[in-house]
């Protein structure tokens with residue numbers, strides 16, 4: 001087996017909206033070695049969930065993957081997909097077939113044996129994503145059995161309660177007898193985290209696992225996830241807005257802007273507060289965080305609404321754009337050790 | 351009376367678990383809640399996950415049953431709502447729910463959801479007129495008109511929030527509860543939406559209860575801060591004092607503020623905490639409290655600290671804080 005937990009190459013995703021086909025993810029490239037914690041940062045709507053769901057074969061709309069590979073534990077999960085979208089010379093996408101067989105096949109052959117045991121997902125909206133038909137205790141016991149541990153009924157029950165305690169819940173007996181709709185938003189979120197960890201997977205994919213939790217809990221839980229994953233030499237793919245968590249726990253980070261990775265590399269290079277980010281969007285992210293903490297005037301508004309089709313997607317907001325930025329799309333280029341950046345202008349930003 | 355909220359001795363207990371609450375024990379979710387809001391206030395309700403914030407919001411809007419001596423919102427007695435009163439009340443008080451994923455029906459376009467909201471409250475309005483109203487609302491929350499024709503699953507998180515917001519504003523309410531309206535968004539979008547929220551609230555001079563777990567954001571908008579811990583309000587302070595002057599008094603509020611602005615200090619070896627059982631008497635925060643000491647053991651472990659005024663407009667429920675004040 002390869003030592004890469006996840007390997008995504010040239011992943012481009014089109015989705016069909018009311019206004020026609022839209023490219024939501026563009027040539028994304030990421031490699032996550034086994035045992036690492038990889039953080040994916042980017043504003044809401046930048047395509048983070050789309051990437052996660054495509055890798056997991058869960059996409060809600062009829063998927064329009066054009067190209068690219070996504071290897072999970074050495075298996076290309078996009079391989080069996082029939083081409084669904086074709087690009088003509090001017091790169092206009094057209095739908096060529098609408099059947100879902102490819103997806104169903106992939107899900108059956110590739111995902112069914114792995115999902116929930118080798119790979120688990122912490123979904124973004126736990127309240128709606130968790131099964132409403134089972135009690136919390138029952139869900140947890142199922143997840144624990146998925147780890148392959150042979151436990152008696154009583155041990156299983158105890159272990160489920162332990163998981164709830166680890167998630168900093170009180171009255172665990174009562175909580176384990178409840179259904180998901182009887183929990184608060186943050187509690188449902190914590191149950192989802194426990195479920196994903198309890199089956200002792202090789203890869204945990206967490207899609208904004210801590211939104212809706214207060215600062216104390218948020219950090220405690222991310223630290224807990226990280227330490228569990230590290231102890232078992234498993235991999236955590238963390239989609240988040242939480243710069244602190246990424247900075248302190250992750251090994252590598254990628255910054256996504258409007259569907260493109262604009263900067264990626266080791267955390268200490270990209271997120272260090274004293275380090276000068278190379279990409280202007282990374283600077284913007286760090287600066288918004290700094291302003292929030294210091295109570296300074298905040299930046300307002302989304303940045304990744306309708307980026308241009310050509311050239312650099314960040315050009316509208318970029319204070320240092322040059323002519324070339326409007327004409328050609330910058331690709332990720334190495335900037336020293338494993339650090340990559342997609343920008344035509346050389347040198348530090350500010 | 352419009353835009354005022356008076357709550358005296360509100361209790362809420364959820365029936366046991368399971369369908370119809372047949373199994374398990376009762377869960378107390380809110381205990382002895384007392385506070386008032388004046389017209390035009392923007393009060394933030396903060397506190398850890400599961401402390402009862404959403405439940406309190408739902409009680410105030412009469413969406414769930416509860417026990418109390420008195421709960422009056424916009425001048426209506428919530429416990430005895432009925433008939434025409436109920437209808438008028440529902441128009442005058444609105445809630446933005448915590449989960450935008452499930453509070454928008456995926457089968458309705460954003461536009462239809464809004465038209466629906468307007469027409470439910472005023473069935474006599476024509477479809478065209480309602481449509482015009484919707485476009486005005488969209489402009490108010492800065493949602494591009496073309497996004498109105500999308501179905502919720504293809505809207506981004508920020509756009510969904512705007513739709514939910516617009517829906518709550520459709521009836522020009524005097525009192526609005528917004529439950530985590532911006533969580534899960536990135537900071538610039540949060541800042542923009544909160545800015546918008548405050549502007550609209552000021553313009554309409556409505557009263558708002560803003561539920562949030564992020565004190566960094568609360569600081570930008572709130573005029574008052576209510577802190578909840580395990581079903582009780584433990585501190586009620588003007589935002590000015592809480593954020594800018596001497597800071598909060600209750601040990602839990604201090605911890606919240608500290609961790610919001612110095613998150614890095616929280617990383618490190620985690621100790622598992624045991625939590626006092628609910629209903630065991632004493633202060634629910636005592637196991638985590640830095641200030642309780644052996645001589646304080648008595649009151650903290652046995653007597654629930656009452657929410658008392660330590661300065662005008664500033665109430666705290668903590669034995670230690672009360673001693674401190676008395677010593678002065």
Ligand SMILES: Nc1ncnc2c1ncn2[C@@H]1O[C@H](COP(=O)(O)OP(=O)(O)OP(=O)(O)O)[C@@H](O)[C@H]1O
Nearest residue numbers: 182184185186187364379399400401402403404405
């Ligand atoms: N329908 C229900 N049945 C039983 N218990 C419930 C129900 N709804 C909420 N609870 C319980 O009441 C308590 C308060 O829940 P509430 O949703 O008000 O928390 P919250 O402060 O909004 O938390 P969060 O920040 O996580 O959303 C929790 O312990 C929760 O488990």
Ligand SMILES: Nc1ncnc2c1ncn2[C@@H]1O[C@H](COP(=O)(O)OP(=O)(O)O)[C@@H](O)[C@H]1O
Nearest residue numbers: 015024044045046047048049050061504505506
């Ligand atoms: N089922 C869908 N159909 C069409 N567009 C979609 C669908 N799901 C998401 N999108 C669009 O794709 C973009 C990326 O969404 P998403 O991956 O959810 O962003 P993120 O997770 O980064 O917030 C958004 O602009 C969103 O509107």
Ligand code: SF4
Nearest residue numbers: 633636639668669670
């Ligand atoms: S009442 Fe006692 S235990 Fe509770 S917060 Fe105050 S000092 Fe701490």
Ligand SMILES: [Mg+2]
Nearest residue numbers: 048049124207
């Ligand atoms: Mg997402």
Ligand SMILES: [Mg+2]
Nearest residue numbers: 184185404448
């Ligand atoms: Mg809530």
